[in-house]
Amino acid sequence: MASKRKIVAAVMFLLSLHLAILLAGFVAPYDPAAQNRDFPFAPPTRVRFVDAAGHLHARPFIYQCVARPDGIYEYEESRELRYPVHLFVVGPEYKLVGLWPSRVHLFGVEAPAQIFLAGTDNYGRDQFSRILYGGQISVAAGLLATGTSLLLGLLIGCVSGFYGKWLDESAMRLAELFLVLPWLYLLLAVRAFLPLHISPTQTFLLLVVVIGTIGWARPARLIRGIVLGAKNRKYVTASRSFGASDYYILRRHVLPHTYGILLTQAALLVPQYVIAEVTLSFFGLGLSEPMPSWGNLLANLQQYNVLVSYWWMFLPALALVLVSFGYLNVANAFHERLQSGST
Amino acid sequence: MKYLERRVIHGILLLIGVSVLCFLFSDLAPGSFFDEMKLNPQISSETVAALRSQYGLDKPLPVRYARWVESVLGGEWGYSFAYNSSVRSLLVVRARNTLLLTTLATLFSWLVAVPLGVWISNHPGKWYDRLSMGGTSLLLSVPELVLVFGLLYFAIRTHALPVGGMTSVGFDQLGLWGKTIDLVTHLIVPVTTLVLASLPVLVRHVRASMVEVLKLPFIQAARGHGIGPARLLFRYALPAAGNPLISLFGLSVAGLLSGSLLVEVITGWPGIGPLLLEASMSRDLYVVVGAVMSSTLFMVFGSLLADVMLVVVDPRIRVE
Numbered sequence: 001m002a003s004k005r006k007i008v009a010a011v012m013f014l015l016s017l018h019l020a021i022l023l024a025g026f027v028a029p030y031d032p033a034a035q036n037r038d039f040p041f042a043p044p045t046r047v048r049f050v051d052a053a054g055h056l057h058a059r060p061f062i063y064q065c066v067a068r069p070d071g072i073y074e075y076e077e078s079r080e081l082r083y084p085v086h087l088f089v090v091g092p093e094y095k096l097v098g099l100w101p102s103r104v105h106l107f108g109v110e111a112p113a114q115i116f117l118a119g120t121d122n123y124g125r126d127q128f129s130r131i132l133y134g135g136q137i138s139v140a141a142g143l144l145a146t147g148t149s150l151l152l153g154l155l156i157g158c159v160s161g162f163y164g165k166w167l168d169e170s171a172m173r174l175a176e177l178f179l180v181l182p183w184l185y186l187l188l189a190v191r192a193f194l195p196l197h198i199s200p201t202q203t204f205l206l207l208v209v210v211i212g213t214i215g216w217a218r219p220a221r222l223i224r225g226i227v228l229g230a231k232n233r234k235y236v237t238a239s240r241s242f243g244a245s246d247y248y249i250l251r252r253h254v255l256p257h258t259y260g261i262l263l264t265q266a267a268l269l270v271p272q273y274v275i276a277e278v279t280l281s282f283f284g285l286g287l288s289e290p291m292p293s294w295g296n297l298l299a300n301l302q303q304y305n306v307l308v309s310y311w312w313m314f315l316p317a318l319a320l321v322l323v324s325f326g327y328l329n330v331a332n333a334f335h336e337r338l339q340s341g342s343t
Numbered sequence: 344m345k346y347l348e349r350r351v352i353h354g355i356l357l358l359i360g361v362s363v364l365c366f367l368f369s370d371l372a373p374g375s376f377f378d379e380m381k382l383n384p385q386i387s388s389e390t391v392a393a394l395r396s397q398y399g400l401d402k403p404l405p406v407r408y409a410r411w412v413e414s415v416l417g418g419e420w421g422y423s424f425a426y427n428s429s430v431r432s433l434l435v436v437r438a439r440n441t442l443l444l445t446t447l448a449t450l451f452s453w454l455v456a457v458p459l460g461v462w463i464s465n466h467p468g469k470w471y472d473r474l475s476m477g478g479t480s481l482l483l484s485v486p487e488l489v490l491v492f493g494l495l496y497f498a499i500r501t502h503a504l505p506v507g508g509m510t511s512v513g514f515d516q517l518g519l520w521g522k523t524i525d526l527v528t529h530l531i532v533p534v535t536t537l538v539l540a541s542l543p544v545l546v547r548h549v550r551a552s553m554v555e556v557l558k559l560p561f562i563q564a565a566r567g568h569g570i571g572p573a574r575l576l577f578r579y580a581l582p583a584a585g586n587p588l589i590s591l592f593g594l595s596v597a598g599l600l601s602g603s604l605l606v607e608v609i610t611g612w613p614g615i616g617p618l619l620l621e622a623s624m625s626r627d628l629y630v631v632v633g634a635v636m637s638s639t640l641f642m643v644f645g646s647l648l649a650d651v652m653l654v655v656v657d658p659r660i661r662v663e
Contacts, residue, residue, distance in 0.1 A: 173360075174360075176357075177357065177360045177361060177364065180357065180594075180597055180639075180642055180646070181361060181597065181635075181638075181639060181642070182597045182598070182600035182601040182604070182638050182639075182642060183597070183601050184600075184601035184602075184604045184605065185600065185601065185604060185619065185634065185635050185638045185639075186635070188604070188619050188620060188623045188631075189365060189368065189619070189623070189631050189632075189634075189635045190368055191623055192619075192622065192623035192624075192626055192631045193368050193369050193371065193626070193631075271484070275486045275488070278486075278488065279488060279605060282488065283608065283620055284624075285623065285624070298488065298492075301492050302609070304495070304499055304506065304507075307492060307495060307496055307499065308496065308499045308500060311496075314492065314496075317488070317489040317492065320486065320488075320489065321484055321485050321486075321489060324484040324485075324486065325481070325484035327484075328480065328483055328484050332480070
């Protein structure tokens with residue numbers, strides 16, 4: 001039972017991450033592309049409970065961030081006015097999940113103060129909002145690419161395991177080829193041969209297809225193994241003798257065996273593919289500015305002065321780590337469950 | 344050595360397969376290196392066409408592939424459009440640098456992973472076992488991209504290590520000792536990143552296969568004979584647990600090369616990685632193919648090395 005609780009905890013953690021990313025427009029206080037040219041590289045705003053006079057307040061508040069007159073990119077808090085943090089405030093318009101227009105944000109402060117939970121970047125854009133919106137792209141790419149991989153793997157694995165012979169032989173040799181190649185080299189090589197200057201939507205789809213296609217081999221091999229084991233069961237022979245078609249046997253008797261592996265593989269593949277998208281965008285081969293993706297958010301770090309002086313530019317990496325941590329936990333929990341179920 | 348012969352042939356087939364795959368992909372590509380030139384009004388379309396035919400890009404795929412194979416056999420490895428030289432001359436130095444990086448990373452990660460994994464496998468459930476398992480599962484979710492920036496941050500902040508590239512500016516003026524020191528200090532950040540990235544998987548595998556072996560009766564017997572823990576673990580148990588680990592060694596080379604590509608690009612290490620990235624951007628076809636091929640070559644060498652070790656360690660394979 002301990003493993004069940006573990007699964008629930010891991011899945012809940014992951015779900016809450018995804019919910020925050022899915023509802024980025026609502027959770028983020030600002031538009032990810034809105035620039036504040038007066039506040040480049042502003043540090044994260046401190047959310048306070050105790051004011052300058054030492055009084056405790058039940059409602060958290062912030063002080064307005066102002067540029068220091070002496071020096072560039074240096075800021076201080078103006079301690080004169082408190083700006084309490086309110087929930088469900090009206091702010092810039094966005095579309096929830098890209099569909100429903102709305103102006104309500106989870107939290108915010110009154111103008112002229114601004115709340116930058118994760119600081120701002122070189123254009124003064126709110127990093128917290130950018131991380132959330134960037135997550136939409138990176139995580140969606142990971143999920144869709146995983147879907148592509150699993151679908152391809154399922155198709156090839158089933159055909160190869162079920163029909164065997166030369167089909168199986170050639171598919172598995174090809175799988176070996178894809179498995180042993182260093183994936184990043186393969187990814188870059190394939191990307192090299194594809195067009196660079198295309199619209200963001202096309203780029204996104206291209207990334208998903210390329211990343212997903214390259215990873216087909218591992219799920220295909222695993223599924224083939226299971227299909228091989230399942231197709232010689234007695235009940236399969238029995239239903240064949242009753243005249244069941246191949247398709248029926250696959251769907252009814254073979255596929256249910258693969259669900260466990262599919263789930264575990266999905267949980268393992270998603271973080272890998274998120275990282276793959278992040279890496280490509282980081283290299284400038286994926287989605288480019290002004291579309292935020294965790295990859296091009298991290299690309300700022302390539303300038304060493306940004307890396308050293310503005311630690312909050314590191315925070316997109318934290319989001320990436322959290323997501324892969326969540327998925328790995330889920331994968332572990334599934335794996336343990338599968339193991340304990342089989343013995 | 345029937346087994347090794349088979350493995351060598353397998354490796355060669357693999358290389359051929361990868362090269363065919365590369366050319367197939369390149370044929371699907373809509374553009375080429377010379378497409379950017381078409382945008383330039385000063386270059387006539389005849390010139391571009393002439394260049395294309397000069398490099399044989401207008402020929403059908405099998406002809407191009409045959410030409411490329413010919414040039415590989417002749418030691419040229421194709422021609423780089425961007426550098427105007429043979430791909431081999433570009434790759435050799437780069438490959439050496441990548442090899443240096445990955446070899447050191449492999450060496451150190453195994454040197455850490457094996458003793459650590461063996462040690463914690465002997466006491467499963469102890470606090471240091473839990474600590475290592477927790478630490479590795481945490482480390483597992485930190486991608487190389489994040490690791491390398493963390494280390495770079497540390498290196499730049501403390502000024503303890505030089506950052507970027509492989510050598511300092513005045514490298515040529517240094518003596519042999521100075522050169523070595525300089526190289527080593529430049530190696531620390533990339534190698535540490537790669538070691539940290541590959542460590543969790545290795546430690547977990549070592550531990551898992553050792554735990555399996557330590558349950559076996561012959562270990563109990565050896566323990567009953569009063570053989571000390573160090574000898575028992577490393578002389579008796581480790582060779583028995585070695586097979587999957589050696590296979591893992593062969594497989595981990597591919598992952599290491601991928602990680603190395605990223606680390607090279609970020610730390611400015613002049614290996615194959617930055618070359619491939621640059622070639623990807625400019626669609627320098629034969630450089631891309633060459634880089635992929637050389638990484639595959641490393642990989643094949645890695646798995647061959649693993650096969651040789653298997654033959655040495657496991658007598659069953661020799662008999663087979």
